[in-house]
Amino acid sequence: MHIMEGFLPLQWCIVWWIIALPCLALGLYQLKKVLAADREALPLLGVTGGFIFILSSLKLPSVTGSCSHPTGTGLSTISFAPWITSLVCAIVLLFQSLFLAHGGLSVLGANIVSMGIAGPVVGYGVYRVLRDTSVNMYLTVFLVTALADMFTYVTTSLELALAYPAETGGFVSSFVLFMGIFALTQIPLAIVEGIVLALVFKYIVVLKPDILIRLKIFSEEKINAARDDAS
């Protein structure tokens, strides 16, 4: 999902930075508020953020014959809403642009929008819709994670198609082409990522159900029922 440094015209770099910055500011504000209200949210932030670090460093091969990496943003999105997730993603993406030449400082805004904002916002929407229904909690985590991952790559395609419309067919036809590279490669990765993070969520439920209940991530009944199933 990284757009490489120099591959996005200056005006688009500025547009995406302008979208990204207020979200990061909001994330910083919310993070302060959450941590001031409950210090025990910090370990949860460590776990959910840790998975963004791990998963976004794994470049996995896919059916299209190219490699891509998962984003790992699902757990953080469910636990802390999209904006704090944007902040964690910004840290990871900054590290990758400074030391790994994956992305770059001018395109960082665009990459934050795709991985840290668009994906998590979609995931969070799915979570809010499913949270209070009878849909299984782990299925919810799976769907949120897989869709946040997928939508990150859809957004990257969108960003590139806006900047590089095809001569014939314009925006739509280049969007389809970029989707063919990014989104198609991502489908199997998103599914595996969803299952793995649902499993991780199970361990959080077993080990630290009280923090999930206090932060009102899922209802107490759902968490207790899942806990009874696991022990």
Place this chain on the structure above:
Amino acid sequence: MKFRYSLEALAIIAIIVFSGIFLYTSSTMDGAEFAGSDNVGSGLIAELSGIPLENFQPLIPQWEPPSGEIESCLFALQAAAGGAMVGGVFGFWMGSQKKA
């Protein structure tokens, strides 16, 4: 008795299927180089814009890892940092659960 490890089983199956698909594509697909989709995407940008790939210069000067070895070292470092956070917190939670 209810089977407690269905999620674990599902995760293992998913990973095995995923690896199986990889082995299959890598042995049957012609021209599968398993390059990063980022690079494939950049190739398409060059094609669509008609600007040769080497003409795309960084807008902000950028340090590049001198070799693939150093790049993979730094990626491993990133994953290790994440692993340390995850392992540390799970250990902390398990420890405080035992105490209580």
